[in-house]
Amino acid sequence: MNQFSVTIRDCPPAQVVDLNGYLDAHTAPQLEQTFQQLLDGHRYKIIVNFRDLAYISSAGLGVFMAFIEEARGNNGDIKLVGMSPKVYNVFDLLGFPMLYEIFDEESEAQQRFIETASAGE
Amino acid sequence: MPTRTQRFEAYVAELPHFSLPTALAVLGASWGALGLYDLVFGGYESATPYEFDLLRVLIPLVGLAPMVIRLLQPKDVVDDNEAYGTFLRMTTMALLLAAAMTLLRVIPFSFTPEGIAESVWSFMVGRGAALLPLLAVPAIAEQLVRLLRYRSRRSVPRSAVIFTYAMIVGLVVGQVVPLSAAFDPDVPTPALALTPLLGMIALVLTARARWIVNLRKRQKLVVLGLSFIGMPIAMALITLVGDSELAKAVMSMSVGLATLSHGTGVALACVQLSLFVHALIALPTAEAIDRRNTEVSSQATFGRLLTRSFDMTDLIETSIGVACDVTASRAAWVELESGETRDLLLGASPRLTAAEALRLMSAQTPEGLTLAELVATRAGVQVVDRAEPLTAAPIASRPLAAGAAGAGTSGESKEKKAEKHKGPPALSTVAAAPLLAGDVRLGTLYVAKERAREFDREDLRILKTVADQIAMAMQHSQLISSSIEREKIEQEMMIARDLQQRLLPRSMPVSPWYDIDAESRPAHLVGGDYYDLVSFSDGTLGAVIADVSGKGPSAALYMGMIKGVIQALSGSTATPAELLAKINVALHGHIDQRWFATMTCAQIFEEQRMLRIARAGHCPTLVVRNGVGEYRRSRGIGLSIARPLMFERNLELEELHFAPDDYVVLLSDGLPEARSPEGEEYGYERLLATVTAAAAHQPSPAELRNTIFNELSAFVRGELPADDSTLLVLRWKPCTEPGAST
Numbered sequence: 001m002n003q004f005s006v007t008i009r010d011c012p013p014a015q016v017v018d019l020n021g022y023l024d025a026h027t028a029p030q031l032e033q034t035f036q037q038l039l040d041g042h043r044y045k046i047i048v049n050f051r052d053l054a055y056i057s058s059a060g061l062g063v064f065m066a067f068i069e070e071a072r073g074n075n076g077d078i079k080l081v082g083m084s085p086k087v088y089n090v091f092d093l094l095g096f097p098m099l100y101e102i103f104d105e106e107s108e109a110q111q112r113f114i115e116t117a118s119a120g121e
Numbered sequence: 122m123p124t125r126t127q128r129f130e131a132y133v134a135e136l137p138h139f140s141l142p143t144a145l146a147v148l149g150a151s152w153g154a155l156g157l158y159d160l161v162f163g164g165y166e167s168a169t170p171y172e173f174d175l176l177r178v179l180i181p182l183v184g185l186a187p188m189v190i191r192l193l194q195p196k197d198v199v200d201d202n203e204a205y206g207t208f209l210r211m212t213t214m215a216l217l218l219a220a221a222m223t224l225l226r227v228i229p230f231s232f233t234p235e236g237i238a239e240s241v242w243s244f245m246v247g248r249g250a251a252l253l254p255l256l257a258v259p260a261i262a263e264q265l266v267r268l269l270r271y272r273s274r275r276s277v278p279r280s281a282v283i284f285t286y287a288m289i290v291g292l293v294v295g296q297v298v299p300l301s302a303a304f305d306p307d308v309p310t311p312a313l314a315l316t317p318l319l320g321m322i323a324l325v326l327t328a329r330a331r332w333i334v335n336l337r338k339r340q341k342l343v344v345l346g347l348s349f350i351g352m353p354i355a356m357a358l359i360t361l362v363g364d365s366e367l368a369k370a371v372m373s374m375s376v377g378l379a380t381l382s383h384g385t386g387v388a389l390a391c392v393q394l395s396l397f398v399h400a401l402i403a404l405p406t407a408e409a410i411d412r413r414n415t416e417v418s419s420q421a422t423f424g425r426l427l428t429r430s431f432d433m434t435d436l437i438e439t440s441i442g443v444a445c446d447v448t449a450s451r452a453a454w455v456e457l458e459s460g461e462t463r464d465l466l467l468g469a470s471p472r473l474t475a476a477e478a479l480r481l482m483s484a485q486t487p488e489g490l491t492l493a494e495l496v497a498t499r500a501g502v503q504v505v506d507r508a509e510p511l512t513a514a515p516i517a518s519r520p521l522a523a524g525a526a527g528a529g530t531s532g533e534s535k536e537k538k539a540e541k542h543k544g545p546p547a548l549s550t551v552a553a554a555p556l557l558a559g560d561v562r563l564g565t566l567y568v569a570k571e572r573a574r575e576f577d578r579e580d581l582r583i584l585k586t587v588a589d590q591i592a593m594a595m596q597h598s599q600l601i602s603s604s605i606e607r608e609k610i611e612q613e614m615m616i617a618r619d620l621q622q623r624l625l626p627r628s629m630p631v632s633p634w635y636d637i638d639a640e641s642r643p644a645h646l647v648g649g650d651y652y653d654l655v656s657f658s659d660g661t662l663g664a665v666i667a668d669v670s671g672k673g674p675s676a677a678l679y680m681g682m683i684k685g686v687i688q689a690l691s692g693s694t695a696t697p698a699e700l701l702a703k704i705n706v707a708l709h710g711h712i713d714q715r716w717f718a719t720m721t722c723a724q725i726f727e728e729q730r731m732l733r734i735a736r737a738g739h740c741p742t743l744v745v746r747n748g749v750g751e752y753r754r755s756r757g758i759g760l761s762i763a764r765p766l767m768f769e770r771n772l773e774l775e776e777l778h779f780a781p782d783d784y785v786v787l788l789s790d791g792l793p794e795a796r797s798p799e800g801e802e803y804g805y806e807r808l809l810a811t812v813t814a815a816a817a818h819q820p821s822p823a824e825l826r827n828t829i830f831n832e833l834s835a836f837v838r839g840e841l842p843a844d845d846s847t848l849l850v851l852r853w854k855p856c857t858e859p860g861a862s863t
Contacts, residue, residue: 025671032715058649058670062715065762069714093790094719094738095758098771
């Protein structure tokens with residue numbers, strides 16, 4: 001059985017979701033739950049860190065699609081960081097870079113959240 | 122060679138069968154006819170049994186004939202409870218008859234010792250009263266014969282047959298013999314000489330009344346009581362040939378019947394005596410035997426459940442009943458454990474409420490834990506006498522759905538019933554046995570009694586046995602249902618696979634310019650890959666390859682939907698980009714947000730040897746032109762991911778021009794992502810190298826497809842694919858052919 005784990009960490013003004021292991025149809029509900037938890041807690045600024053993610057399947061990709069609209073609808077966003085070339089390629093093929101902001105470093109995403117927040121004020 | 126007895130029995134078996142009402146009706150009719158005859162022709166004053174009158178002999182004989190045949194065709198009693206029922210019927214009938222005969226003594230009527238009525242009144246009343254024993258005695262005799270023929274084996278003991286014959290002989294001889302005028306009226310009939318013999322045979326036959334041994338304790342008590350009062354009742358039947366007025370009235374009507382009463386009475390008295398003794402002897406062991414019998418029957422019940430019931434609730438309901446019976450408990454219930462939740466199944470214990478069960482489960486054990494807590498950690502049976510709940514009952518705070526799951530309804534109704542019973546006696550002793558299947562704890566079985574120290578060692582042993590059986594039956598039921606479930610799923614998969622296969626095009630287009638071949642190899646029985654051929658509005662043909670997210674039946678379902686959308690839209694669409702955009706409009710926001718599909722569509726302009734390709738998130742298209750292979754990857758977002766505007770803005774339509782012997786390979790990501798046993802991916806580069814190398818030999822599309830799949834198989838070495846693999850190969854034909862054909 002492939003292992004997968006999600007942890008949430010604070011990274012003001014955003015929350016970082018660290019992914020670890022294999023994200024597939026079996027483990028996707030775990031990530032979904034995490035997103036739901038964040039949105040239920042009105043934390044709409046989310047950074048997903050892919051650094052320790054080994055594999056992502058189409059079911060895993062689907063999870064991001066399910067929550068992006070709600071996050072953006074509440075002045076938030078889901079930004080993706082730290083993808084390995086292989087994972088990036090999967091997102092890229094699907095056209096995700098046209099829909100999501102993808103950064104190499106977590107700090108870049110954090111900076112973007114700060115910028116947009118100040119721009120909004 | 123059949124014996125004479127066998128031949129006679131075969132003969133008897135062929136005689137007409139009479140039901141009891143019919144036989145009694147015939148008997149009643151003969152009574153009426155005889156009364157009328159005596160009244161009209163013989164005159165009541167000469168109606169004596171000792172004077173020759175053929176009709177007076179024949180009429181009762183004819184009347185009794187159906188009853189006699191019934192005696193000869195007895196149904197053998199083979200079951201203990203049947204024997205008990207027969208005993209009850211026989212004794213009740215005798216009791217009623219004796220009561221009626223006692224009442225009849227109040228009515229004054231008199232006959233001479235010779236059986237002559239002293240007045241018309243006496244004749245009428247006496248004969249009227251005689252109807253009662255006339256009907257009752259043969260019926261009682263029949264029950265008696267049945268009871269005496271009891272054996273747990275089917276073979277009927279010879280003595281039982283002899284007894285039956287002797288009774289019949291007594292009846293017939295008693296009716297006929299007094300015709301001899303030389304007979305002494307003080308001894309009414311020589312047939313009476315048979316009656317001690319009947320009594321003796323009856324005693325012998327009941328010497329091993331085994332059916333009593335297996336009766337329940339309550340039934341044994343009934344037998345004891347009834348046989349005790351049954352003896353004097355039998356005596357009353359004997360007096361039917363004594364000198365009471367009723368006896369004389371009966372005698373004046375039919376001496377044979379009087380003989381039968383006498384014989385029945387004697388035999389009945391002997392049987393009752395014998396049964397009384399038997400019941401008395403069997404009483405001390407009654408409880409033990411009750412318990413053994415319940416245990417045996419519970420084994421049978423479990424056996425049946427194991428083979429028939431896949432319904433867990435059913436199973437537990439029955440189990441609770443069995444547990445209650447075998448331990449002679451007032452109440453039994455089961456606490457089911459499944460992960461976090463605990464369900465209380467109260468079963469059919471009428472006095473048990475959920476609150477009562479909870480109270481007993483939180484009873485304090487010497488270890489300082491509640492009973493529920495203690496039994497949860499031990500493998501053995503635990504008992505608490507004088508159950509006092511711990512003050513802070515921790516069990517109530519656990520998630521516990523009282524009376525849930527099926528049993529809930531019965532549990533609730535029982536609860537209501539229990540409320541109606543004003544103040545049921547509190548259950549004070551409770552025993553608990555874990556339901557263990559191997560190491561898995563399925564729950565706990567509880568039984569409770571009213572009085573303390575009521576559970577003996579034997580009870581606890583049986584409780585453990587029953588708990589083990591219940592656990593086994595539960596596990597069996599789970600296994601069965603999961604295998605049924607699996608079979609169902611497999612069947613659904615087969616149907617889905619069949620459906621999916623039908624979605625794929627049956628034949629490939631034939632063109633002078635190109636050849637096409639395609640194959641999809643699903644990873645599971647049903648996959649998410651799909652390919653098709655479409656016609657655009659200008660009549661050009663297009664090849665489509667798609668991969669819907671998800672696997673199994675749901676993927677096939679979405680695939681069916683995609684096919685429907687494609688086929689509906691393509692005819693009114695000019696380009697692949699337009700088609701993909703329209704599909705995206707049709708899908709986006711209309712299905713599960715997490716769901717998406719990728720697709721590549723290539724429109725074929727055969728004469729120009731040109732393809733217009735649009736890619737919606739699908740993996741790149743492999744093309745080999747002039748022997749050089751490369752991946753083409755135009756911009757495009759997957760279907761149902763982006764809003765229509767965003768989708769269209771990012772969708773690129775690419776035009777690719779080809780020469781003869783060029784190849785186009787549409788593929789799905791299952792190919793490059795296939796892994797070797799070491800976990801290495803086949804990869805896009807390896808695929809490209811394989812295709813480019815193979816294309817150099819100018820294979821047909823089918824050959825190229827086979828080469829690719831073979832290479833892939835060699836690489837994965839039997840490793841099961843994680844995803845579907847689909848290939849659609851197009852080869853531009855060498856330039857001479859189209860020219861030659863046009």
